[in-house]
Amino acid sequence: MDITSDTHSQHISRQFNQELEELKTHLMAMGGLVEKQVQDAVFALLEGDSHLAEKVRDNDRQVNDLQLQIDDECTRVLARRQPAASDLRLVLAVIRATSDLERIGDEASKIARNAMLLSESNGNVRGLIEVRHISEHVRKMLRDALTAFARFDTELAMQVVREDELVDDEYGSAMRSLMTFMMEDSRSISSVLSIMWVLRALERVGDHADNLAEYVVYLVKGLDIRHSDPDTIDPQVLKKS
Amino acid sequence: MDITSDTHSQHISRQFNQELEELKTHLMAMGGLVEKQVQDAVFALLEGDSHLAEKVRDNDRQVNDLQLQIDDECTRVLARRQPAASDLRLVLAVIRATSDLERIGDEASKIARNAMLLSESNGNVRGLIEVRHISEHVRKMLRDALTAFARFDTELAMQVVREDELVDDEYGSAMRSLMTFMMEDSRSISSVLSIMWVLRALERVGDHADNLAEYVVYLVKGLDIRHSDPDTIDPQVLKKS
Secondary structure, rough: OOHHHHHHHHHHHHHHHHHHHHHHHHHHHHHHHHHHHOOOOOOOOHHHOHHHHHHHHHHHHHHHHHHHHHHHHHHHHOOOHHHHHHHHHHHHHHHHHHHHHHHHHHHHHHHHHHHHHHHOOOOOOOOOHHHHHHHHHHHHHHHHHHHHHHHOHHHHHHHHHHHHHHHHHHHHHHHHHHHHHHHHHHHHHHHHHHHHHHHHHHHHHHHHHHHHHEEEEEHHHHHOOOOHHHHHHHHHHHHOO | OOHHHHHHHHHHHHHHHHHHHHHHHHHHHHHHHHHHHHHHHHHHHHHHOOOHHHHHHHHHHHHHHHHHHHHHHHHHHHHHHHOOHHHHHHHHHHHHHHHHHHHHHHHHHHHHHHHHHHHHOOOOOOOHHHHHHHHHHHHHHHHOOOOHHOOOOOOHHHHHHHHHHHHHHHHHHHHHHHHHHHHHHHHHHHHHHHHHHHHHHHHHHHOOOOOHHHHHHHHHHHHOOOOOOOOHHOHHHOOOO
């Protein structure tokens, strides 16, 4: 069923529609902030900009506040409007999404903390190429997942889900070459470890983007594809209606 | 109100209460399974039991299935019963809790994967004492968080929240000594890295137990203490009623 026509036919209350729209708008604002946090954290690391890294760490509070605020709005919508069907799924998807966005914010903070550590170390830092490459990949996933949410676009959402497997492969191979660096030069251990934590954080950002994409499928199609192999999902079911 | 409809509404509310009780029971069953997964994963690592580690990895599917099943029950309760106040908070707390329990299950799988890797390496593995120590601590936190949920016990929940800070300290100090091992003996790098991933996984289990404890305060008191400093929360507010 098309979520838009469903919404239109079932709601007499224009105010209720407006509340649901606001939930979505606020979630997108939180998504935008979190995207910026990841971008700034990676930039701070690559450019050795410890001032920007500190800003990222400080801004995490804003991300947390937005989560509390949006979750509170969701609870009030559930209590007052008692939504059903696709409206209920939207509210539940927003609640789940704020939790993933908040955790992406935490990962950005971790990257920023490692950027501060690395900016103090002198000498060549290994693994920055891998960081740049994987960060571009997961930032695209995050952007696409948020766009898919905003547009109720299940096909774009499924692309994000499939991308996550590629990121996992890239991550595995980057970790293996970093381990080789470490073994070759024990003086690099501390800085390579920092880069490993950063890569792990980026890989987690990819996982959370993957979760966001799964919620889009849930809210539009009523289909819970968490823990499913993306190749086993019937593409017909996911077609735009 | 006439007698028939009164009986009818009592019947409905009895059934509703039963559904809420079942949600809690199923969450506790999921919690029990996840506790066992963490316990087995750590045992497999400490004893070099790769057979048990494989079992943990395979059982993760059961954890995932339980999450989907309980979340589905929650959605149906929301749609059919349109709960308000503390009933609504219970359902929302259960939805959040399944997500954390599922992630603890993922961390147990990661520990099991590292247990398999380490069982293949010969030679002394450093850091097992730290693993044993931190695992006992976070397992106690998880057990207490689940007990607090079952009993709606906010005081026990706040103990868990405070414990999490201690675990974070222990984790930081263990990571520093492991880095020293690595620098002293580059042949140990690969196995020490595995132990580092295990410690990180255990630290995450502690974080998720902390989240579970925060949901208990939310569901009992209607107070969202996520992102709050535990020392700034008025103890009077958390007193058992």
